[in-house]
Amino acid sequence: MNERVFAVLLAGGAGTRFWPLSRRSRPKQVLPVGGEAPMVRATLARLGDLVPPERVLVVTGEDQAAAVAGVLPEIPPENLVLEPAPRNTAPCIGLAAVEALGREPDAVLLCLPADHVMRPAAGFREAAARALARADGAGTLVTFGIEPTRPATGYGYIRRGEETAPGFFRVEEFREKPARERAEEYLAAGGYLWNSGMFAWRADVFLEETDRYMPENGARFALLREDPSRRADLFPRMEPRSVDYGILERTDRAEVLPLALRWDDVGSFAALARLVPGDEAGNHATGELLALDAHGLVTVAPEGHLVAALGVDDLVVVVTPDATLVCPRDRAEEVKSLVAGLRRAGREDLA
């Protein structure tokens, strides 16, 4: 089966919650957030020899393509799948499915967001291989569920049902990002998994389910398969919806493979408190920090720049050559609003 597997790196979007590190043309996925390598490069490296570069498809936006390609020199240019406009994950994965089917009628897809942190890589590869084999053999839509290690409120949850094959479970229910108490209940009850956004399925099965649950998109994909040159015309008309809402919550072919891996979707700067070791005052510094009576900080500064904090707690401070961000850790998600504000103000140079 291996030579029919295509990895699909989902590398669209600018990751505005990582402004000012991220910019429109320097998206989050090319930054070394929470690690040493650009995130999309770490995602590729994590595949190891499971999928060779010539069968890695990278779906990204036109604004991000140059930066993404720049950190993935081994990926053939024709494997860069450009979204003419951002249309969320269901159309995006459909586009990759069409591309893969054009090369291999029995293609099996391993869909991976390009901005997650996961360890260890060997455990991931072993699980991915099992998921691909299961999806290929049973024609199911396999989603990777992460065994929760804390009552996270920033992730969606999957409640698993009966076991369908060794290690695989029916998806009983998808649950939205919960409030803190609810998240604690999930953790205590067991059987709840973090919805990782990583998937394995046959390309043709995915398009069948698209036909069934998002038929207008399905029709456009059919046209696109007939004439791939119509992408710029057809894709922007796709109904924008996530694969979870659009397909997985409706299909009866969804399965979940629970994984006990260290995983983080690195959703905002607050994630750095989990990914960067803290000092005795609970400060998580990337770059140099001088803290005096300051605790629980998340700081990022370039080489040769010192952040000095006095008498402040639980802030995010991110310094770049042309912009500096200061906000509370628990409002780090709202950083995207600052970027929206910059764009409204015509400051595209900084956005």
Next chain:
Amino acid sequence: MNERVFAVLLAGGAGTRFWPLSRRSRPKQVLPVGGEAPMVRATLARLGDLVPPERVLVVTGEDQAAAVAGVLPEIPPENLVLEPAPRNTAPCIGLAAVEALGREPDAVLLCLPADHVMRPAAGFREAAARALARADGAGTLVTFGIEPTRPATGYGYIRRGEETAPGFFRVEEFREKPARERAEEYLAAGGYLWNSGMFAWRADVFLEETDRYMPENGARFALLREDPSRRADLFPRMEPRSVDYGILERTDRAEVLPLALRWDDVGSFAALARLVPGDEAGNHATGELLALDAHGLVTVAPEGHLVAALGVDDLVVVVTPDATLVCPRDRAEEVKSLVAGLRRAGREDLA
């Protein structure tokens, strides 16, 4: 009398409370804090034609001399009076007195800290001329008192006594920086003035009072007058004391001249909230600021750098190319502790 007047700009010290803008070799007084020009340059400009550059003495430290001289090109090099070591204002002014007396036996000194903001300059010049005439004629030690406009807790106060000459008053008492309630009492009671640290007196009178109240220093100044080449030997042995504590609080020749001027000693970044106009959210930005649900900020950023603040209040944020400061406005005085920390850590490059 005018040709016997020497202005003494007190331009020593690094102004560590303005770190990271200020550094050991780029002291506060050469920065344009709260204005357009370097503070020491603004102090010189404020003199107008009251004192010509050839009779302006600039007392500064060896670490600061190059920077200070650099922004005062019209001051003759021999007018730069270098303190071999910092010894507070009483020895510093004594040194200037010795220098002036070497040039003019009846010298009258106008002593001005080089890091204050004051407006209007014409009002200051008029008051300075009156203070100099009084000090010259009556042999008194005239201190400039500022009519308080708010219950400031960051300044010392002077309680004025009986009028000694039109507009001049005996100094009844010096009062330390008060707590808020006490400061409010002063303001309500009237008769209290801010101790501005600006003075006028004859050079010989100042040295007489030094002989009387700081006799060891007086003896060393006598030796220095005999042999000016002994400065590096004698000055470091001076008893370090402010002119207020060392002389003015003890002498019976102190007078105060109340002034109704806009004056600020620009003691810390918190002063920028008074000197830089605020926007509708009460943010005082020098340079570009994007504030979202953020209030009461004092920010400083270089040209071309944006500070973006989200959900934070009453902070000081100062960005420079190699260091960024974040602290609460009401702890801005403590910034000097950060600099001490840097020096202890051997980071002289940043201090």
